[in-house]
Amino acid sequence: MNKHLQSYRPRLLAFEVTRRCRFNCRHCRADAERAAQNDELSTEQWKRIMDSVAAYEKCVIILTGGEPTEREDILELARYGREQGLRVVMATCGYAIDEAALTRLHEAGVLAISYSLDGATAQTHDAFRRTPGAFDTVIKAAKATRKAGIRFQINTTITRTNLAEIPAIAELARQLGAAVFNPFILVPTGRGDEIREEILEPDQYAQLLSELLDLRGTLPIDMRVTCGPQYARAYREANLQEPRVHISGCMGGRGFGFISHRGDVQTCGFLDITAGNLVENGFDFAAIWDKSTFLGEIRDVTSYKGKCGECAYVRVCGGCRARAYTMTGDYLAEDPVCWYERREKK
Ligand code: SF4
């Protein structure tokens, strides 16, 4: 593999194995629903995709959805991934997780689980998930996971509504025994499009990132920020260059990729633009990943526009291409949540 492509080698790939889900979350990217979609890939098709990505040594695949446990073959897929040398993890909202399910997942080779928790109380979380009892369900699942000795993390989508609860959610994650607290910055796509007003103002967002940096210093568990690439900028501006800690901006289309329930290769699940379809190209992931013109554009930060185009931190942060796209219609435009100020070139 040439040096240029080596630097974009996928290390983390999300597999949207289904769009089915029993919940009805306000911010759902996948716009998931109860009924099965007839365009969902089959067991054999997902296996062919795993064969195709197995060449990337130590690649982690996230079985996600929708709700991945809605698939009857989820254990078979996890087991197959592991047999191909992939590191398999799962993202779930927890309603199908109990002690017996955890034993089965563990035996199938699932190494870690992420749970979505969007409030420190049942009131906030259940309102977000539009499902009474969702909070109790996920807390129960997290406790069972800890008891089973399986590593897990808590994912929290930050909006205006739960902003003030972030320290309490982080503390709850610690108490539950999570290995990582992982806040996500809202990208209003899918059903999230209906909650655009929940996006933080740039000043509010800058303040949040500074508070997250403080929290990171005091929280006794790991903390990562996803889809808030400006966190990498804030980290450098605060001169927190700790040895062996590398905080990156957006990895979509670089170290991270997404494969939709139809087999479309995307930068991430929030930017609904296909770089190519795996069914149509005979399940050759590398051919799409290495040669797509769209991915080439995303990787070329010199083509970015607006504030991102003139920003000294563009290689550190890159802005969120999905937020740019959903808010302006142009994925190369500036990220609308950024509090950009001109700085000396880094
Ligand atoms: S484009 Fe945005 S939503 Fe997608 S991975 Fe990058 S930061 Fe996250």
Ligand code: SF4
């Ligand atoms: S202007 Fe763009 S690249 Fe610069 S910090 Fe903001 S989002 Fe990141």
